[in-house]
Amino acid sequence: MGTEIEADGPALRFSRRERALAQMEAHDLDALVLGRQANVRYISGAPQLWVVGTRPFGPICEFVRETGEIHLNSTWDEGIPAEIPHENLYGFAWNPMTLVGILQNIKGAETFRRVGTDALTPMFAQLLPMAFPNAELVDAEQAMQAARRIKTPEEVAALRNALVIAEKGLAAGVAALSAGTNEKALAGTILEAEAAGGVSTPATQDAAWVTSKQHPWRRAEGDGRVRDGDLVVLSAGVLADGYVAEVARTLVVGEPTEAVTALYRRRDELWDRLVAACRPGATTSTLLDAYQQAGEALPAMPVAHGLGLGFDPPVVSPGLRATAETDVLEQGMVLALTAYVWEQGVGAVLTRDAVLITAEGAEILSTVPAYGEAVSG
Amino acid sequence: MTISSTGSGTTSSTGSRATPADPGVTQIAKTGYTRLDIPHEPDFARMRREVGARLHAAMAEQGVDAVVLLGNGNVTYATGISWPLADAGLSHVERPVAVVLSGDEHPHLFLPFREGAAMESGLPEDHMHGPVYLEFDEGVAKFATILAGLIPAGATVATDELTGAMRRAGGALFPSAPVDAGPVIGAAKLVKTIDQIACIRRACEITEVAVGEIQRSLAPGARQIDLSAEFVRRTFELGATTNMFDSIWQVMPASKAEGTWTTTGDLALPLLTTERELAQGDVLWTDVSIAYHGYCSDHGRTWIVGQDPTPAQQRQFDRWRHIVDEVLAVTKAGATCGDLGRAATAAAGGEKPWLPHFYLGHGIGTSAAEMPMIGTDLGQKWDDEFAFPAGMLLVLEPLVWEDGTGGYRGEEIVVVTEGGWMPLTAYSYDPYEVTDGN
Numbered sequence: 001m002g003t004e005i006e007a008d009g010p011a012l013r014f015s016r017r018e019r020a021l022a023q024m025e026a027h028d029l030d031a032l033v034l035g036r037q038a039n040v041r042y043i044s045g046a047p048q049l050w051v052v053g054t055r056p057f058g059p060i061c062e063f064v065r066e067t068g069e070i071h072l073n074s075t076w077d078e079g080i081p082a083e084i085p086h087e088n089l090y091g092f093a094w095n096p097m098t099l100v101g102i103l104q105n106i107k108g109a110e111t112f113r114r115v116g117t118d119a120l121t122p123m124f125a126q127l128l129p130m131a132f133p134n135a136e137l138v139d140a141e142q143a144m145q146a147a148r149r150i151k152t153p154e155e156v157a158a159l160r161n162a163l164v165i166a167e168k169g170l171a172a173g174v175a176a177l178s179a180g181t182n183e184k185a186l187a188g189t190i191l192e193a194e195a196a197g198g199v200s201t202p203a204t205q206d207a208a209w210v211t212s213k214q215h216p217w218r219r220a221e222g223d224g225r226v227r228d229g230d231l232v233v234l235s236a237g238v239l240a241d242g243y244v245a246e247v248a249r250t251l252v253v254g255e256p257t258e259a260v261t262a263l264y265r266r267r268d269e270l271w272d273r274l275v276a277a278c279r280p281g282a283t284t285s286t287l288l289d290a291y292q293q294a295g296e297a298l299p300a301m302p303v304a305h306g307l308g309l310g311f312d313p314p315v316v317s318p319g320l321r322a323t324a325e326t327d328v329l330e331q332g333m334v335l336a337l338t339a340y341v342w343e344q345g346v347g348a349v350l351t352r353d354a355v356l357i358t359a360e361g362a363e364i365l366s367t368v369p370a371y372g373e374a375v376s377g
Numbered sequence: 378m379t380i381s382s383t384g385s386g387t388t389s390s391t392g393s394r395a396t397p398a399d400p401g402v403t404q405i406a407k408t409g410y411t412r413l414d415i416p417h418e419p420d421f422a423r424m425r426r427e428v429g430a431r432l433h434a435a436m437a438e439q440g441v442d443a444v445v446l447l448g449n450g451n452v453t454y455a456t457g458i459s460w461p462l463a464d465a466g467l468s469h470v471e472r473p474v475a476v477v478l479s480g481d482e483h484p485h486l487f488l489p490f491r492e493g494a495a496m497e498s499g500l501p502e503d504h505m506h507g508p509v510y511l512e513f514d515e516g517v518a519k520f521a522t523i524l525a526g527l528i529p530a531g532a533t534v535a536t537d538e539l540t541g542a543m544r545r546a547g548g549a550l551f552p553s554a555p556v557d558a559g560p561v562i563g564a565a566k567l568v569k570t571i572d573q574i575a576c577i578r579r580a581c582e583i584t585e586v587a588v589g590e591i592q593r594s595l596a597p598g599a600r601q602i603d604l605s606a607e608f609v610r611r612t613f614e615l616g617a618t619t620n621m622f623d624s625i626w627q628v629m630p631a632s633k634a635e636g637t638w639t640t641t642g643d644l645a646l647p648l649l650t651t652e653r654e655l656a657q658g659d660v661l662w663t664d665v666s667i668a669y670h671g672y673c674s675d676h677g678r679t680w681i682v683g684q685d686p687t688p689a690q691q692r693q694f695d696r697w698r699h700i701v702d703e704v705l706a707v708t709k710a711g712a713t714c715g716d717l718g719r720a721a722t723a724a725a726g727g728e729k730p731w732l733p734h735f736y737l738g739h740g741i742g743t744s745a746a747e748m749p750m751i752g753t754d755l756g757q758k759w760d761d762e763f764a765f766p767a768g769m770l771l772v773l774e775p776l777v778w779e780d781g782t783g784g785y786r787g788e789e790i791v792v793v794t795e796g797g798w799m800p801l802t803a804y805s806y807d808p809y810e811v812t813d814g815n
Contacts, residue, residue, distance in 0.1 A: 001602070001651055001652055002651060002652055003651045003652050003653040003654075004651065005648070005649045005651060036465065036466075036469065037464075037465040037466055038465070038466040047649060049622060049623060049647055049649060050464075050622060050623040051465070051621065051622045051623075051745075052462040052463070052464065052465070052468075052619055052620065052621050052622065053449035053450065053462040053463070053465060053468050053619075054447065054448050054449045054450075054465060054468045054469050054472060054538075055448075055465060056448055056537065056538065056559075057538060074640075075639050075640050075641065075645065075734040076637045076638060076639045076640070076645035076648070077637065077638045077639075078637045078645065078648055078649075079649070086638065086640075089640055090640060091639070091640040091641060091733075091734040092734045092735065093753075093754055094736075094750050094753040094754055094755050095753065095754040095755045095756065095759075098754045118541070119469075119538055119539065119540055119541070120538070120539045120544060121536075121537065121538060121539065121557055121559070122535075122536065122539070122554070122555055122556055122557035122558075123557040123559060125539070125554075138544075139541030139542075139544050139545060140541070141512070141540065141541035142541055184613050184614055184616065184617075185613070185614050187461070187613050188609065188610035188611070188612070188613030188614045189610060191606075191609040191610065191613060191620070192606045192607065192609055192610035193606075194606075195602055195603075195605045195606035195609055196602065196603060196606040198602065198652060200602055200605035200606070200609070200623050200624065200650055201464070201623050202464070202609075202620065203463060203464040203466070203467055204461070204463050204464070204467065205461035205462065205463070205618075205619055205620060206460065206461040206463070207461075217490060218490070237463075237464070237467075239464045239466065244464065244466055244467065300490045300507065300508065301471070301489070301490060302471070305470070308466075309466050310464065310465065310466015310467050310469075310470075311466060311467050311469070311470035311471070311512075315470055315510070315512075315513070317508075317510065319507065319508055319509075319510055319516065319519075320510055320513055320515050320516060321515075322515050323513055323514075323515045
């Protein structure tokens with residue numbers, strides 16, 4: 001990260017805005033009013049204070065199609081790119097009417113016909129028409145998802161950088177894993193290594209857990225202590241320069257039993273099928289099918305999701321089967337791909353890697369070693 | 378946005394005094410100091426019950442029959458579950474959703490079960506549901522079917538977020554347009570139960586232990602980000618669930634003029650942490666927060682790297698403690714945001730001792746900053762009409778500034794009581810000296 005707060009590079013900023021403008025055109029949007037961190041970063045290219053979790057909708061960043069003007073909620077100009085002038089910055093506001101006033105002053109506000117917001121609250125549904133009296137308020141998240149769906153080369157480079165830090169976190173967790181430690185200490189070690197590596201903004205803080213030997217995907221109940229024979233998931237996720245990297249590995253504590261080795265073999269077979277299914281043109285449901293073909297139960301989590309400045313499309317989950325049957329993998333998508341296998345009395349093995357969809361198929365972006373996992377020949 | 382206060386608190390007072398050994402605010406303020414019976418260990422079953430009662434009372438008062446909650450902090454509040462929160466970019470897809478119905482003491486909970494998340498909810502099995510994906514039309518269609526079975530026709534429904542897919546679903550999801558859940562949740566959240574206070578106090582204790590170790594080892598050459606790294610490891614070891622925001626260790630400029638440009642012409646805060654190495658004599662304004670069982674700490678002090686304060690710097694602290702003392706002297710149930718703002722401004726010699734883009738103080742709970750905010754663009758009338766109920770929490774964060782000193786900023790969390798306040802922060806002011814008692 002260095003010692004200065006800087007805007008994202010010009011190539012990254014301009015390539016993203018170009019994709020967003022194309023989607024504004026396609027969705028017939030005159031202006032975007034964005035509140036979600038990922039969308040705000042995508043358009044503005046400005047790092048902002050990282051706060052965990054969902055946040056209520058509010059107008060943080062506005063992007064006008066005709067003028068290309070960007071207005072941004074920032075009290076200072078540190079890290080703000082030159083194309084967002086001082087007069088387009090506005091400070092924190094606690095009174096929503098202050099924000100309405102700011103939106104009213106955007107050049108052309110009274111002429112917009114269609115204004116897209118990436119989420120909404122009932123309160124802002126009432127207030128925004130005061131700023132845009134002639135506009136229909138519509139969803140912009142679909143347009144932003146369409147823009148974010150395919151990564152520009154600069155974005156892939158940013159994701160690779162983020163992965164390096166996540167891998168450092170994972171390596172620290174692996175080094176600290178032994179019988180007698182506990183989940184919290186492991187999570188603390190992983191998060192500490194990510195921060196020391198230069199990224200103090202974790203994408204995930206659920207960083208280490210003992211898998212359950214009794215339940216297919218809940219964690220082991222109890223004191224969080226790691227014991228001999230446990231299968232322990234170490235999961236590192238960072239948000240570096242706005243981009244999310246996630247990698248996860250499962251390690252056995254102590255010597256692997258035959259049952260553990262057999263479970264890793266199942267993971268390997270599933271993983272190979274998942275990677276083989278990552279072909280451009282295939283529907284994302286082929287990833288769900290890969291579980292069935294491997295004879296594995298589908299887990300209660302997405303088996304793949306787009307990586308970018310957060311969750312990007314596609315999100316491939318058994319709960320969204322119909323969506324997956326029409327959603328097509330495309331070159332330039334980056335997925336967090338998850339293999340998950342479980343055995344009664346043994347536990348679970350979870351593996352997650354970042355995968356770039358290329359013309360040839362899947363390129364694994366992360367370079368995590370095998371860490372002495374029981375891997376089949 | 379109007380957040381109304383609702384009735385008196387659930388806390389009780391025993392009126393005993395601080396011992397001189399207590400570090401922190403009781404060294405500098407005594408008027409109104411109260412001690413409450415806060416349990417050492419929170420009773421989560423009681424917390425869920427009492428919070429549920431508050432939420433249902435607010436719903437009844439505002440004529441809301443059902444509340445659909447998507448926001449992480451609101452779901453934590455309404456259900457009592459907690460989990461290590463994810464980045465904003467991830468958390469709007471895989472997130473728990475809660476549905477609270479009038480006439481049903483238990484909320485319905487829809488859980489994503491990201492990875493192996495443990496969720497001790499204490500809820501009946503028929504109130505626990507699988508994940509819903511409200512970013513997707515397919516997910517919203519499924520959720521609409523479930524809601525139709527839970528919420529009676531003609532009910533007034535409130536929600537805290539409408540995703541694009543929810544908006545596209547229109548009447549198929551909400552037969553009539555939902556109202557904003559903000560006022561209902563805000564009214565319920567305002568007064569904390571003793572178990573919520575116990576959670577926040579524990580979050581503060583964890584934070585203070587970790588921060589204390591960092592401060593003791595603070596030396597020139599350390600990078601800002603190393604402090605963040607140590608903070609997150611230590612707080613997790615001590616039981617933190619989530620790091621709430623990117624820890625701030627802001628090096629203050631020599632003068633306002635040399636500082637970062639701002640929309641207000643005043644100081645910038647908070648500026649982001651980097652790999653910058655700290656130098657001897659740097660004045661740091663710190664600001665960190667973690668959650669314990671879903672409830673947040675908020676901690677801020679001023680540090681000087683590798684040396685003691687100069688007399689001019691010590692005078693900054695003395696001015697700050699005078700402001701805190703004067704503000705706490707008027708803090709009690711029935712006082713208004715306006716009363717505290719006026720006390721602070723008078724103690725600072727007529728200037729508002731907070732940044733124009735922030736506030737003199739704010740509430741705290743499942744978010745590190747929640748209502749009420751004191752001294753913001755909500756305006757003087759709003760401040761004067763917002764009277765504190767007993768059992769409300771405040772984070773007071775005045776600051777003072779003089780070019781050449783790095784100023785002083787610190788945060789103090791108090792519970793508002795019938796007769797005054799009880800501190801939840803218990804952290805020293807080192808390297809500044811508390812020269813005499815008050």
